[in-house]
Amino acid sequence: MKTFTDLGVSNAFLKALEEIDIITPTEIQIKAIPFLIEKGTDFIGQAQTGTGKTAAFGLPILQGINPDKPVIQALILSPTRELGQQIAKQLFKYIKYLPKKIFIESVYGGPNIEEQIRSLTRPTHVVVATPGRLVDLLERKAIDLSFIRTLVLDEADEMLSMGFKKDLDAILKCTAGKRHTWLFSATMPLEIKKIITSYMSPTSMKVEVNRNEIVNRDIEHKFLVCTREEKPVVLLQFLSTQRTERGLVFCRTKVEAQTVAKRLQAKKINADALHGDMLQIERDKVMRAFKNGKLQILIATDLAARGIDVKELAFVVHYQLPEKSEFYTHRSGRTGRAGHKGFSLSMVTPREVETLKNIQKELGIAVKEISKQ
DSSP, rough: OOOOTTTTHHHHHHHHHHHTTTTTTOHHHHHHHHHHTTTTOEEEEEEOTTTSSHHHHHHHHHHTOOTTTOOOOEEEEOHHHHHHHHHHHHHHHHTTTTTTTOEEEEOSSSSSSHHHHHHHSOSSSSEEEEEHHHHHHHHHHHOTTOOOOEEEETTTTHHTTTTTTTHHHHHHHHHHHOOOEEEEEOOOOHHHHHHHHHHHOOOOOOEEOOOOHHHTEEEEEEEOOOOOOTHHHHHHHHHHHHOOOOOHHHHEEEHHHHHHHHHHHTOOEEEEEEEESSSSSHHHHHHHHHHHHHHHEEETTTTTTTTTTSSSEEEEEEESOOHHHHHHHHHHHSSOOTTOOOEEEEEEEEGGHHHHHHHHHTTTTEEOOOOOO
């Protein structure tokens, strides 16, 4: 059994890892950390949320920072402010026992940009950013990336599916020739391959955490066939079997997510929706309630659910099948994490059975049919 010491992680971080109960390295950490610490050149890691990616890139980044140089040495891009905040929070935990302080700032849309500009005037070593806000800061000449040695693209496929291609191109062009790029993505669609070809070394180190294993690991996949009209009743029946367990219900549209949330609330179920039309303050309020356990069921669209990381979710319901098979991976990966068992239920109409079979085939998973109660 490998340890973090075996991977080359220095003693200053080991105590902090132990304190937050990160003892045994995950597959992506075992494959990535030694290379990123020793060489740190261009790296491609195919791994999903929940596999321990933050430590896989975070520890090598922090270990390579020179605290005596008050300049930005590493930049981490994430698709959403929620994920960005989460990464920054995790990095703060890792540096708790370092002899010299490393300064980390996170910048993202929503809060006042002037406040973030003021924060960046202080000594900063690592910046965690969403692409849109970073481009705003670059346009205002409010951030200096001329000293960065490492650029991390976390959840790169999600950044592209959220429409950040133009921003990513601008950032990658602006930092070209000055940095190594570490790209992490759950899936490898054509657009990601284009980024790899355009901006990364042809000799990049590639590591894959078995894709089928990601979707299969500790998750039981089931589906049931019902008409569109039957779905509300079937969902209620399923939730009644879950008692106090917490979970996510996925819809394809904002309207459907709101409708499902209202129906559940009318039945006195502690549920709420998360979708793109909400103000950031409303989104934060719903996410806080869900993370704190005050909210039992979260109904979300694929876009709104980006970057959600809530531990110990018992189940995921695909109330509507996703538009793309890789979204099924992202959705299902929200349950069955960190050694816990998970359950993924797809509610499909008779016409969608074929679509689900294609998803199964593409992802190499077995989804068993169950009957309506």
